[in-house]
Amino acid sequence: MVDCDGRAALEEIFRKASQENRAVLLPYLTAGLPDPISSLELFVAMAEAGADGFEVGIPYSDPLMDGPTIHEAGLAALRSGTSLGGGLEIAGAVAKETGKPVIAMSYVNPVLRIGIEKFATRSAELGISAVILADLPVDESAPFQEAFDAAGLGTVLFVAPTTGMERLRAVVQAEPVFLYGIAEVGVTGEREEASQRVGDLAASVRSVTDIPLVLGVGISTPDHAARAAAVADGVIVGSALVRRVLDAPDVASATESLSSAVSDLAKAVRV
Amino acid sequence: MTTPLPDGQGRFGEFGGRYAPETLMPALLKLEDAFQSAWADPTFHEELGELLRTFVGRPTPVYRADRLSTQLGLNLLLKREDLAHTGAHKINNTMGQALLTRRMGKPRIIAETGAGQHGVATATVCSLLGMECAVYMGVKDIERQALNVYRMELLGAKVIPVTSGAATLKDAVSEAMRDWVSTVEDTHYIIGSVVGPHPYPWMVRELQKVIGEELIVQLDGSSLARTPADVIVACVGGGSNSIGVFHPYLDEDVELVGVEAAGHGLETKEHGASLVAGSPGVLHGAETYMLQDDEGQVREAHSISAGLDYPGVGPEHAYFKEAGLARYVSVTDSEALEAFALLSETEGIIPALESAHAIAWVLREAESLAGKTVVVNLSGRGDKDVDQVKALNG
Numbered sequence: 001m002v003d004c005d006g007r008a009a010l011e012e013i014f015r016k017a018s019q020e021n022r023a024v025l026l027p028y029l030t031a032g033l034p035d036p037i038s039s040l041e042l043f044v045a046m047a048e049a050g051a052d053g054f055e056v057g058i059p060y061s062d063p064l065m066d067g068p069t070i071h072e073a074g075l076a077a078l079r080s081g082t083s084l085g086g087g088l089e090i091a092g093a094v095a096k097e098t099g100k101p102v103i104a105m106s107y108v109n110p111v112l113r114i115g116i117e118k119f120a121t122r123s124a125e126l127g128i129s130a131v132i133l134a135d136l137p138v139d140e141s142a143p144f145q146e147a148f149d150a151a152g153l154g155t156v157l158f159v160a161p162t163t164g165m166e167r168l169r170a171v172v173q174a175e176p177v178f179l180y181g182i183a184e185v186g187v188t189g190e191r192e193e194a195s196q197r198v199g200d201l202a203a204s205v206r207s208v209t210d211i212p213l214v215l216g217v218g219i220s221t222p223d224h225a226a227r228a229a230a231v232a233d234g235v236i237v238g239s240a241l242v243r244r245v246l247d248a249p250d251v252a253s254a255t256e257s258l259s260s261a262v263s264d265l266a267k268a269v270r271v
Numbered sequence: 272m273t274t275p276l277p278d279g280q281g282r283f284g285e286f287g288g289r290y291a292p293e294t295l296m297p298a299l300l301k302l303e304d305a306f307q308s309a310w311a312d313p314t315f316h317e318e319l320g321e322l323l324r325t326f327v328g329r330p331t332p333v334y335r336a337d338r339l340s341t342q343l344g345l346n347l348l349l350k351r352e353d354l355a356h357t358g359a360h361k362i363n364n365t366m367g368q369a370l371l372t373r374r375m376g377k378p379r380i381i382a383e384t385g386a387g388q389h390g391v392a393t394a395t396v397c398s399l400l401g402m403e404c405a406v407y408m409g410v411k412d413i414e415r416q417a418l419n420v421y422r423m424e425l426l427g428a429k430v431i432p433v434t435s436g437a438a439t440l441k442d443a444v445s446e447a448m449r450d451w452v453s454t455v456e457d458t459h460y461i462i463g464s465v466v467g468p469h470p471y472p473w474m475v476r477e478l479q480k481v482i483g484e485e486l487i488v489q490l491d492g493s494s495l496a497r498t499p500a501d502v503i504v505a506c507v508g509g510g511s512n513s514i515g516v517f518h519p520y521l522d523e524d525v526e527l528v529g530v531e532a533a534g535h536g537l538e539t540k541e542h543g544a545s546l547v548a549g550s551p552g553v554l555h556g557a558e559t560y561m562l563q564d565d566e567g568q569v570r571e572a573h574s575i576s577a578g579l580d581y582p583g584v585g586p587e588h589a590y591f592k593e594a595g596l597a598r599y600v601s602v603t604d605s606e607a608l609e610a611f612a613l614l615s616e617t618e619g620i621i622p623a624l625e626s627a628h629a630i631a632w633v634l635r636e637a638e639s640l641a642g643k644t645v646v647v648n649l650s651g652r653g654d655k656d657v658d659q660v661k662a663l664n665g
């Protein structure tokens with residue numbers, strides 16, 4: 001039997017949060033930021049501040065789904081030596097060190113380059129719970145999901161405000177570990193206003209499935225997070241946190257800034 | 272045997288497909304349907320055909336390069352895409368996609384450009400049809416193709432500088448795709464080559480096939496200048512002019528040669544030869560040959576010619592390579608520059624640096640091509656490159 005601990009740990013946080021009648025908070029940070037060593041510290045600080053789990057971004061040269069902030073973070077991490085292999089190791093260390101479930105986020109090409117099965121086995125060995133590939137639609141997901149399933153990893157699939165009911169049903173039918181609901185028509189990046197699209201998106205999803213729905217993209221403030229948490233099972237905050245690390249003069253101030261942001265967000269998903 | 276590819280999933284053998292963010296998927300599926308229905312509609316073909324004749328100037332002529340033929344000891348024919356309106360084959364594609372955009376009821380068009388030819392061709396059709404147009408262009412290309420930047424602006428397009436990565440074509444495509452992820456509900460993305468997620472490689476090929484279809488009719492054997500081809504040569508950036516001239520010839524007994532950019536030399540890693548020196552992977556939404564490192568990070572390409580300075584290639588070429596349907600070779604920056612000068616001096620035609628790569632291969636291989644009829648698809652004219660070449664020659 002394969003080792004299913006990783007995926008089970010992820011399913012468990014949704015169960016627990018739903019008992020507590022709240023959403024889970026999954027902060028996103030690029031692995032290897034600001035450098036391979038300090039990267040882990042930042043995640044530990046966020047765990048202590050109330051994160052339920054993490055989305056760990058594997059640096060990629062050409063991230064089509066990412067706006068300037070996460071793109072810049074990825075290039076900085078690549079320059080300081082974190083690519084796919086190093087990124088996965090950091091993701092695994094985060095899972096081990098914090099005891100919280102980690103979802104590795106990458107693009108398709110690095111996974112194909114090392115081989116889908118090898119990627120899956122390695123991720124599972126490292127204790128990663130699930131994988132998000134930003135340019136993998138359900139139409140192309142079968143070979144990936146097969147390998148992830150076999151390794152005991154969850155597969156995350158997307159739904160967007162542009163996704164119609166027919167596609168939504170196809171995505172649900174593939175049984176992802178959770179649905180990543182793209183809260184904005186757009187790439188990742190901070191927004192001033194709360195999304196106008198999440199209500200309809202969540203209602204569509206709810207009408208066909210009870211697979212957990214996690215909203216991400218553009219969610220930047222505790223207010224945005226609270227609004228998203230009101231209609232979904234989880235919230236991902238990325239660029240707003242990455243920005244704090246990029247802007248911080250040193251690791252200590254980055255840690256402090258992240259702690260305070262994450263603790264505010266953790267309160268917001270509990271109201 | 273003509274291949275009815277791509278299949279329903281947009282696959283050419285194992286290549287192609289649709290690796291795109293979910294936000295774009297519904298638009299890609301709609302685009303596939305819209306093009307399928309337009310392409311089956313005689314009124315669409317009538318309108319496109321009329322504009323290709325009266326506005327673009329098709330069919331483009333075939334010219335026999337007499338002096339160069341004598342000099343090289345072969346029969347060298349040039350398919351004159353440089354004489355198409357705006358100066359390159361790119362407008363065959365943009366005209367079709369702009370009409371399709373109007374049919375789909377979208378008011379805004381975006382594009383990427385490397386050499387600026389696709390940007391100019393897109394700006395031109397947008398001006399013709401009264402549509403809003405934004406063109407993404409790397410700042411390195413903005414510098415080396417300054418003339419085309421000003422042409423786009425004259426035509427009413429907004430040129431958006433891209434500073435990420437090497438600030439060339441790959442980064443312009445990525446940035447255009449990011450724009451499209453945000454604006455897909457009212458915007459169509461006219462991609463400039465047979466790259467990207469399905470249906471683009473198929474749609475752009477269908478729109479560029481006019482080159483090869485004309486050529487087959489033109490080369491009817493009625494004179495030396497109309498001798499049917501033994502070899503067809505075209506430069507390969509994303510691969511649209513080459514696919515356009517190759518595809519109608521798949522059934523014929525003709526050697527098809529695609530010429531990639533070897534830049535400073537394949538051994539230097541500073542080149543754009545994805546098929547000759549790359550490996551399979553996914554770039555810009557399609558599985559294809561590309562330049563990448565061991566962990567799947569995309570490598571930056573290099574070529575003196577902005578239109579060939581791209582680390583990927585259309586998935587159908589990857590399929591042609593594996594299936595042995597075409598042969599892929601490469602030519603360095605300096606060989607291309609020599610060909611650029613030679614064609615200018617000998618035939619009175621200043622070629623685009625991209626097209627000069629195809630000429631350069633013929634020069635290098637003249638001996639083995641002796642006595643044959645060799646058709647070079649002269650994909651564009653070189654006005655845009657004159658400043659750059661002048662600067663290089665000091």
Ligand SMILES: Cc1ncc(COP(=O)(O)O)c(C=O)c1O
Pocket residue numbers: 359360385386387388389463464465506507508509510511512513577578579623625626650651652
């Ligand atoms: C004149 C010319 N030829 C060739 C190319 C390369 O593109 P493709 O391989 O799609 O024909 C370009 C691209 O900018 C071009 O401007």
